[in-house]
Amino acid sequence: MEELGTSGAAARAQSIYDYGETAIFASTADPRLHMLLYVPPAVAEGRKVDLLVAVHGTGRTSAFEFRDGFAEFGLYNDCAILCPIFPMNVLGDGTRSGYKYMEEGDIRYDRVLISMVDEMAAKYGQDWSEFAIFGYSGGGHFSNRFTILHPEKLWAASIGAPGSVTLPDPDRDWWVGTRDLKERFGKPFAAAALARVPVHMVVGDADLESWEITHKEGSRYWMEGANDAGQTRPERLKTLADAFRGAGVDVTFDLVAGVSHDRIKVLGHVKKFLTGVLAKRRAA
Template sequence: MTTRKEYHFRQSVSSCLKQISCFKQQQALKRLFWPMKKKLKPGADILHLLLFLPCCMVFFFPGAAFFPQPARAQADPPLVLSTTPADGATDVRLDLESVSIVFNKQMNVVYYSITSNFPAYTVSWSADRKTCILRRKDLSTPLQAGMTYSFILNREGMQSFQDLSGTLLEEYPFSFTTAANYRLLKIPENPAKGFHWPYYLSIPRSLGSRAVLLVETNNTGTVSDDQNVHDQAALDLVKWRSSFAVDLDVPLLVPTFPRPLGSSVDPPLWRIYTHALDRDSLTTTVAGLERIDLQLVAMIRDAQERLRAMGKVVDRKIFINGYSASGSFANRFTLLHPEIVKAAASGSSGGWPTVPVSTWKGETLNYPVGIADLNSLVGQPLNLTALRSVPQYIYVGDKDENDAVDFSDGFDDVDREIIDKLFGDGIPYIFERWPHAEAIFRSVNCNTQFVIYPDVAHTITPAMFEDLRRFFASHKFDEEQPAPVPSGPLLPGVLLLLLGDGE
């Protein structure tokens, strides 16, 4: 006699069996548990339920992990099949419009992570989601000649590229180098000729018969006792500026001056701001760092001799250009050696450009604020007559906050107090001091143009580069004077880059 409770219980078991959609699974379950179904009672041993119900659930949900299961194989990560330009490619066109990256799988187009020195670009994907396209925003400006552009996809800590299953792409680097329309030489140091550090010399392939040497000093942006750091920064700079030099049709010299940390000596060497040609640069007796302005003069003479040996008619005077710390160097070098400067441009020069006067409003302006003690520092006073003949272009952005006046490696406390008192504290922007500097240069009849660029921070925009190009081009053939004859044997340079027809 079956009770009502037993009847409903057995019906529940039968109902569970009927819910199984797979006929084979249903039949197998019946064969296993139908004898149990007949015997099950509401008060049946709990072991029966423990055996029956989990097995039933496995049939309902085959993927459920009610019992230990073998680990599933992890999905293979997506791979980069190719890039255009190819990794390691050279002689890439300067008018390259886009870079493409082809994957072996469909990718989630929402996520991507790219670290690169490539100019600003937009990101798009092919219809099949396998090709990522980086398209340059500004096609009117060519890529830098002889420049290596590097890319890192999914750099450590910035993983985003992933396929549709969410599997991440492993870090993937690639690079290519654009065509160079110049030769690049590394000239070794030559203490016998007056310079203790190598320099780079970039020579346009199309250089005409007459040449004006363009000089821009290196600016690493930090201190380091590892000279390789400063050498690499100089190499990066000469490659970057070579396109500018090619446009001007002038050779370019970039020194590899050090900027040591030297914290183990007293006073520490980091106080010698060599890359800005500060006061300590003129007074130091540290071997190799003495009078780097004179070392640069020696490099200039050496480079001019090399160009003459190539059959070029080389102007005795130079163009000098610089920005930030190297802007200060250009500004100060022009005051120290106006006799050999044809034209000078200095941008954002340390928050205050050194001015060609000894006093202003009753205050003495020692170097590097002014030139009151220049004679005692370098053994000769300012040659104001020569300086007046040098066209100068001194510029800054009206959003530039980079004020070297605030730092002890650039200015002493007394100099800082005088600048803030007479010319303003440069807060929030340093351009507020520019009208004061302009007034001082005008007071001694210097040929100087002061320019303030709107909405520009501490950077050089394409429009600013174009203004610089026009400035130097307008003075290229003013009062040409041949460079002096060679003063000694030339040490062989190391040819680093030679690309282009006929070279």
């Protein structure tokens, strides 16, 4: 077998670890947090591609499922897939859900995600100043709140089956509403920017278990109004859709028949939505 020289070995390693289904990278901005990607062949060919960020749920393993589940979509739509990994217990206190609410100790997860996107854009020579975001379950929490905080960064958003929702409600504080957004996050609610983002929401009509999503007084994320959006995930997502539409947002709502809390069974709906948005974006 021919021995590879240094440059040949470097190129081979790059093709294995940096393209296609990549290795796991630590964030340079915060090495406690990680990411993995699908990078389509178009990038190695020097072409520009779009970006989809897909955010895992509480178990974190869906980061791999989303990377692989969207790979074919990325291949045929010239779209890279970036899946952050926000570990459980990142501060050593056993917390599972900090990333869902954007803040945990000294971590601002929204800022870290933006830094991840910027870091990978520089690595691959891409312009990802705007990207799409999708999340399911715990990731649906994240995509809901990131869309409210940073609509100017997005060309599309898909929010899947979040356990709790943040409404664009100026009469309630975060995380139920947006009244104190500027004081808390340093930027006001940008209604006009949000109204420009095509938004997709998806949940199964059989996703009815409420044991994990009912906030109880005294629990970590309890606040007045925590359960007001509804008792089940479909009810809460419908409330969010109505609130977004009331804020001028174009919302596509998919209530998927016969599906419970199953992330894989809704991905086809997400891909259909994103494909349509991409076609309009590129035509424009």
